[in-house]
Amino acid sequence: MKVTLDDVALEAGVSRATVDRVLNERGNVSPITIERVNRALYSTNYLLEPVAEHKTAFYTFDFIFPTPHSRYLDFYSRQVDAIKDCYHASHINARIHRVEAFKPQALATKLLEIGDNTDGIAFVALEHPAVKKAVDLLVAQGVGVISLVSDITNTQRLAYVGIDNRAAGRTAGLMMGRLLDKGETGKIGLFIGSHAYRGHEEREAGFRGVIRERFPHLRLLEMPELLDNDARAQEVAMATLKEENLLGIYNVGGGTEGIAQALKKLDRANDTVFIAHELFDHTREYLIDGTIDAIINQNIKHEAYNAVEMLINYKSGQSIQSGLLEPRVEIYLAENV
Structure with missing residues (x-):
């Protein structure tokens, strides 16, 4: 199906006339709006010949x-x-x-x-x-x-x-504390992808900071590195959930599907708050069926x-x-x- 200027305008959240002005470089459009239109041109696959000044470059x-x-x-x-x-x-x-x-x-x-x-x-x-x-x-x-x-x-x-990974971790921490019953003392499983990724360390630090500052009754239980591997994540989650009565789980990186499978197999999905990253088809299904409670995403x-x-x-x-x-x-x- 052919993509129209109306489709681009809807994606960018602007009028059709604004898209037309950007495409034909007629001016009277703010730089931020130009950027939004350019992104919409790209994301809708309308842009066969991109706007701007790079037309002759290779x-x-x-x-x-x-x-x-x-x-x-x-x-x-x-x-x-x-x-x-x-x-x-x-x-x-x-x-x-x-x-x-x-x-x-x-x-x-x-x-x-x-x-x-x-x-x-x-x-x-x-x-x-x-x-x-x-x-x-x-x-x-x-x-x-x-x-x-x-x-x-x-x-x-x-x-x-x-994204700002520290802010993402702090967001996850605030949501975890709010989703759990106020005042209930218990453990939160903190699942790490790899300390080799600065982004994972920043998410972990942000999450820890909010829990420490605002929800001190919750104790963090750090898991081994999952290395973004679903099979390893499921194995670690299964072993931990059998030994610990976790109130919640925060997964910093990959391995979300493995943790979700462990929660479902042990029938713990309904009583464990699970917050993870990245919205895809498989994580969307776990979000809809309630296995995952919230997903932190980036475009x-x-x-x-x-x-x-x-x-x-x-x-x-x-x-x-x-x-x-x-x-x-x-x-x-x-x-x-």
Whole structure:
């Protein structure tokens, strides 16, 4: 079905006339509204020839994601792949690479390898000296580097694209405390993806902070690293739930389906508050049937768009953040999916 300007206007939350003004560069539109329309053009797949000043450029941008695959990162990869069609008329090529997860030296090697033939790199960062060194070497060579999903400290990277993970963790903590009965003393299972991801550590820190400040009657029980693996998550959750009477569970990273399966198998879904991250088909079903109580989400389509636009801005000498809106922490409950 052909996408119309009305579809784009609905997605952007503006009038059809505003979309027309942006497309034809007629002016009288704020930078923030232009950015919203550009995102809608991308997300609705209307944009066969993108707006703006990049029509004659040819850029190759590289994205690096870890393996083994997760639903979250696979979905992210598909959004990046769609950019090839969206930006086809501007000759923007997006290449996707995979590196074994939690192997910082392999990631550093891949960064330097790609850096010899690229116009910019966006990657899921690991907090490690070898990765930081590789990033700074690339930046010194004039390669634009952006961290995705999880940031990296003390480097010259151009920007971070993703939600404020500390705010996401604090949001989860506030919801956990509010959803549980006030004053009931008990344990909360804190499931960690990997401490190698700064984003996971920030979520954990935010969650801990709110529980400590506002709900001191709740005690956190830290689980082993799940490494974003559903089978491992189910095994750890099953063992823990058999030994502990958890009032709630907060899963910082991947492995949500494994935890949900454990709750269902042990018939604990109705009496355990479960808060997780990322809304997909499988997590949506668990949210609807009540196994998951709340999902903290980020708009991956918009993040992929932001990453490409930032790299284009860098190559064309514009401000990196020109006209772009920062991703927001989103909350989904059974009643609003």
